[in-house]
Amino acid sequence: MESWIRCWECGLEVDDPYADSCPSCGGLLTLETDLEQLKSLHPYDLRRRPIGVWRYSKFLPVSEEKAVTLKEGGTPLYDCRCLAGIVGLKRILVKYEGANPTGSFKDRGMTVGVTRAIEIGAKVVGCASTGNTSASLAAYAAKAGLDCAVILPAGNVAAGKLAQAVFFGAKVISIEGNFDDALRIVRQLAADGHLYLLNSINPYRPEGQKTVAFEIMDQLDYRMPDRIFLPVGNAGNIWSVYKAFQELISIGWIERMPKLVGVQAHGSRPIVKAFAQGRTDFEPVEKPETVATAIRIGNPVSGRKALKAIYDSGGRALDVTDGEILDAQRILGRAEGVGVEPASAASIAGVMKMSQMGELSKDERVVCICTGNVLKDPDVVMRSFGKVEKVRAEVDAVRKLITG
Ligand code: AN7
Numbered sequence: 235m236e237s238w239i240r241c242w243e244c245g246l247e248v249d250d251p252y253a254d255s256c257p258s259c260g261g262l263l264t265l266e267t268d269l270e271q272l273k274s275l276h277p278y279d280l281r282r283r284p285i286g287v288w289r290y291s292k293f294l295p296v297s298e299e300k301a302v303t304l305k306e307g308g309t310p311l312y313d314c315r316c317l318a319g320i321v322g323l324k325r326i327l328v329k330y331e332g333a334n335p336t337g338s339f340k341d342r343g344m345t346v347g348v349t350r351a352i353e354i355g356a357k358v359v360g361c362a363s364t365g366n367t368s369a370s371l372a373a374y375a376a377k378a379g380l381d382c383a384v385i386l387p388a389g390n391v392a393a394g395k396l397a398q399a400v401f402f403g404a405k406v407i408s409i410e411g412n413f414d415d416a417l418r419i420v421r422q423l424a425a426d427g428h429l430y431l432l433n434s435i436n437p438y439r440p441e442g443q444k445t446v447a448f449e450i451m452d453q454l455d456y457r458m459p460d461r462i463f464l465p466v467g468n469a470g471n472i473w474s475v476y477k478a479f480q481e482l483i484s485i486g487w488i489e490r491m492p493k494l495v496g497v498q499a500h501g502s503r504p505i506v507k508a509f510a511q512g513r514t515d516f517e518p519v520e521k522p523e524t525v526a527t528a529i530r531i532g533n534p535v536s537g538r539k540a541l542k543a544i545y546d547s548g549g550r551a552l553d554v555t556d557g558e559i560l561d562a563q564r565i566l567g568r569a570e571g572v573g574v575e576p577a578s579a580a581s582i583a584g585v586m587k588m589s590q591m592g593e594l595s596k597d598e599r600v601v602c603i604c605t606g607n608v609l610k611d612p613d614v615v616m617r618s619f620g621k622v623e624k625v626r627a628e629v630d631a632v633r634k635l636i637t638g
Contacts (some may be wrong), residue, residue, distance in 0.1 A: 235267045235268055235269070235271075235292055235293070235294070235295065236267070236268045237265050237266060237267040237268065237295035237434070238265070238266055238355075239251075239253070239255035239263050239264075239265055239279030239437055240263070240264055240265070241258065241259060241261045241262070241263060241264075241630070242261055242262045242264040242539065243256060243259055243261025243312070244256060244258060244259040244261055245532065246258050246259070246299065248263060248612070251350075252424070252427075252431075252615065253433050254421060254424060254425075254431050254433075255438060257394065257620070260436070262538065263435075263437040263479075263495075263533075264437050264440075264534065265295050265437045265440075265441055267293065267294070267295050267441075267481075268523055268611075269293065269422055269462075269481060269484060269485050270294075271292070272293070272487075273408060273483045273486060274387070274487045274563070275353065276290060277451070277452065277456055278486050280292075280345075281452070282309060282310050284583070285305070285308040285341050285442055285444075285449060285452060286305060286306060286307035287306050287307040287345055287423055287442055287445045288301065288303060288307075288309035288314065288345075288446045289307075289445075289448075289452075290444070291320065293441075293444060293445075293448065293478075293481060294346055294441055294442065295346075295351045295438065295441050296346055296350050296353060296438070296441075297349075297353070300352050300353065300442035300543060301349050302345060302348045302349045302352060302378040303345050303349075303377075303423065303634060304335040304336075304341065304374065304377060304427075305343075306334050306335055306341035306342055306344075306345050306372065307342055307445050307446070307449060308437060308449070309329060309330050309331055309332075309334060309446075309449070310329075310330045310333060311327050311328070311329050311330075311337075311449075311450060311453040311454070311530070311601075311627045312327065312328045312376070312570065312572060313325070313327055313491050313570065314326045314327065314328050314566070314569070314570045314572070315623070316569040316570055317472075317565065317566060317569050317570055320565060320569060321585055321586050321589050322589055322592060322596065322597060323585070323589060323596055323600060324596055324597055324598075324599075325414070325600065326449075326600050326601075326602060327372050327454075327459070327599070327600065327601045327602070328566070328570070328582075328601075328602050328604050329446060329449070329450055329601060329602070329603045329604065330572060330574075330604055330605055331446065331578070331602060331603060331604060331605045331606065332562055332572075332573065332574055332575075332578070332608065332610075333588065333607075335373065336366075336369050336370045336373045337369070337394070337398075337606060337607035337610055338369070338370060338397060338605055338606040338607065338608060338610070339366075339435050339443065339446060339471065339603070339605045339606070340366045340367050340369070340370035341370050341373075341374075341571075342358075342443045342445050342446060343370075343438075343440065343441070343442040343443040343450045343470070343474070344367075344370040344371055344373075344374045344432065344437035344439070344442065345374065345442055346375040346378070346438050346439065346442030347371075347374075347432045347436055347438045347439045348377075348378050348432070348444065349372070350377065350438040350485055351380060351430050351432070351547070351616075352378055352380075354430070356380065356389065356429075357380065357381060358373050358380065358381040358382070358383065358428065358429040358430065359371060359380050359381070359382050359383075359428035359429060359430050359432050360383040360384065360385070360393035360424070360428075360430070360431060360432065361381065361384055361385070361420060361432045361433045362384075362385045362386075362413060362416035362419070362420045362422055362433060362435075363384055363386055363391070363395075363399075363413070363432065363440050364386075364387065364390070364391060364413050364418040364467065364527055364528045364529070364530060364531065364538060365386070365392050365396065365399075365527065365528060366393030366395055366528055366605075366606055367384075367403070367432075367433065367609065368384035368386060368391075368398075368399040368401050368404065369394075369395045369398035369402075369432055369610075370407070371384065371404070371432050372384065372398060372399045372401075372402035372404035373398070373402045374402065375402070375403075375404065376402045376403055376408075377607060378603060382400050382402075382403070382405065382428050383403040383404065383405040383407065383420075383429060383604040384404045384406055384415075385407050385408070385409055385416040385417075385419055385420045386399075386405065386407065386408050387408075387409065387411060387412045387413050387415070387416055387530075388405065388409060388410050388411075389408075390527045390530060391408075391412075391527065392527055392528070392575065392610050392611035392612075392613065392614070393613055394607075394609050394610040394611060394612060394613075395610050397433040397481070412522065412530065413468075413524075413531050414420040414518070414528065414531065414532055414533045415431060416458075416534065417435075418434070418552035421433075421435075421463045421536050429511065432542065433468070433470075433535065434470025434471075434474075434535065434536060435469055435508070435523075435535045435536070438575065439470060439474075440470055440471075440473055440474035440477060440536075441474075443470065443471055443474035444474045444477055444478035444481070445478070446471075446473070446474070446475060446603060447462075447474075447475045447476075447478035447479055447482075448478055448482075450601055451460070451482065451487075451488070451547070456513075457599075458488060458489065458490065458491075458492060458599075459492045459599045459600065459601045460492060460493065460495045460598040460599050461492055461494075461495055461598060461599075461601070462465075462475060462492045462493075462494055462598050462600075462603065463494065463495045463497060463580050463582075463584045463600065463601070463603070464494070464495070464496065464497065464528065464581050464591075464599045464602070464603040465496075465498070465526070465528075465529050465532075465541055465577045465578060465579040465580040465603075465605055466496035466498050466505055466534070466590055467498075467502075467528060467529035467534065467577065468498060468531050468534045468535050468536060468550070469496070469530040469534040469537050469540035470536050471537070471538040471541060471603070471605070472494055472496045472539075472540045472543050472544070473536045473539035473542075473543050474548065475494060475543070475603075476491070476494060476539075476542070476543030476547060479491035479492070479547070481507045489537060492547065492549075492601070493548045493549040493550070493633040494544055494549035495544075495545050495549050495550055495551075495552060495584055495588070496543075496544055496550075496551045496552070497551075497552050497553070497554060497580040497581055497583065497584035498504075498529065498580070499518075499522075499524030499525075499526050499529055499530070499550075499553065499554065499555075499558075499559065499577075499580060500524070500554065500555045501522060501523035501524045501530075501555065501556070502519055502522035502523065502524045502529060502530050502531060502532060503519065504516045504517060504518055504519045504532060504533070504534060504537060505540050505544075505551045505554040505622070506551040506552065506553040506564050507519075507539055507549035508537070508540065509544060509550060509613075510543055510549075510551075512527070514541050514542070514545070515537065515538055515540075515541070516534075516537045516541065517537070518532050519533070520532060521579070524556055524559075524561055524576075525554070525556040525559060525560065525614060526575075526576035526577040526578050526579075526580055527576075527577070527611070528539070528575065528576070528577035528578075528605070528606060528610075529580065531579045545617040552584050552587060552588065554574075554580055554583040554587055555585055555621075558583040558587060558616040559577075559579050559580050559583050560577050560579070560588070560614075560618050561583070561586075562579040562580070562583035562586055563575075563576055563578075563581070563582070563599040563618075564581035564619055565577035565586075566579060566582050566604070567619075568593070571606060573608030573609070574604040574605075574606060574607065574608055575605075575606040575607060575608055575610040575611045575614075576611060576614055577605060577606060578603075578605045578606045579604070581602040581604060581605075582602050585600055585602060593599075620636075623635050633635075
């Protein structure tokens with residue numbers, strides 16, 4: 235569809251395909267797409283195609299002909315009855331983004347972002363990452379035949395994600411600093427023309443990530459959930475979900491949107507602090523800390539967009555402790571058989587907390603977006619959730635352990 239890049243702050247239309255901020259005011263960029271022809275369609279008209287990111291190609295700003303795709307999206311929406319019982323709600327639905335090709339929601343944005351890279355003739359792509367973005371970019375760059383460089387905070391990327399980036403052949407560079415430092419560096423490299431930046435500050439990334447909201451609506455036959463919980467790190471995803479609902483309203487497919495609840499880890503909660511003060515901007519957190527390394531981000535690039543998404547949808551920002559995150563991760567795994575990484579469990583921990591605070595009514599239809607797979611971070615699992623019993627290779631010894 236026809237689309238154009240615009241400054242989200244001052245409204246200027248931006249021509250430079252490599253710009254990651256407004257050349258006039260320095261503001262965040264966004265994309266506008268001509269959705270006029272969708273007004274005459276019914277949502278179910280799109281169902282001739284299998285569910286997944288490209289079912290919604292009419293909402294995307296790239297041509298599908300050259301799409302770099304690993305068949306991302308089309309992830310399950312689990313009806314978690316047992317979890318709902320534990321939390322004291324009638325219904326909790328879990329959108330399991332761990333089922334994407336590289337095991338996280340980032341693939342939705344990356345199929346569109348790397349397709350755009352091909353469209354504009356980029357040869358090298360790069361990103362800063364707490365792990366999942368780098369794993370995803372490395373895979374899509376491999377598929378597209380592009381060179382790829384990823385900049386990571388040393389010692390704070392989960393083993394599975396690091397292994398993926400290495401495996402798919404990216405140049406993996408670990409810096410003695412945190413994610414915010416890595417992003418500052420890679421933005422400078424992009425500005426100097428060394429690479430095409432594919433962090434979510436690139437406005438094409440959120441376009442792909444919108445499709446998680448389209449899928450949720452599709453899977454619910456367009457019955458609106460009351461609230462959607464999701465983890466917030468750099469805040470690209472909550473913005474993407476909000477933008478998707480705005481677009482559905484603009485073409486008349488829905489009339490209102492669900493309340494968006496952004497969940498951050500207590501040691502890394504700039505958006506929660508800003509929300510508590512009713513502010514539309516935020517103070518960065520200098521030394522973010524959390525077991526959920528994916529969202530260990532103190533200066534979220536799209537933080538201002540996240541706050542708009544939260545205020546406009548009537549939602550809220552909420553923080554949870556590392557202990558609450560690990561409890562939620564374990565409960566989802568043991569009660570439902572759904573394995574997510576700690577950052578993803580923040581959304582579940584958020585529901586549990588709001589329910590305990592008496593701020594959810596029992597009848598609410600709640601969706602949690604669980605952004606990444608448990609296999610991403612095996613070290614947290616082994617450290618937190620149990621042990622492996624080792625005995626002699628004899629029936630008696632094993633029987634003793636089984637029968638207790
Ligand atoms: C599992 O990979 O920022 O709020 O560099 O991996 O859109 O940033 C990852 C973020 C949630 C937060 N859940 O999403 C990166 C990175 C998981 C994540 C988030 C991330 P945003």
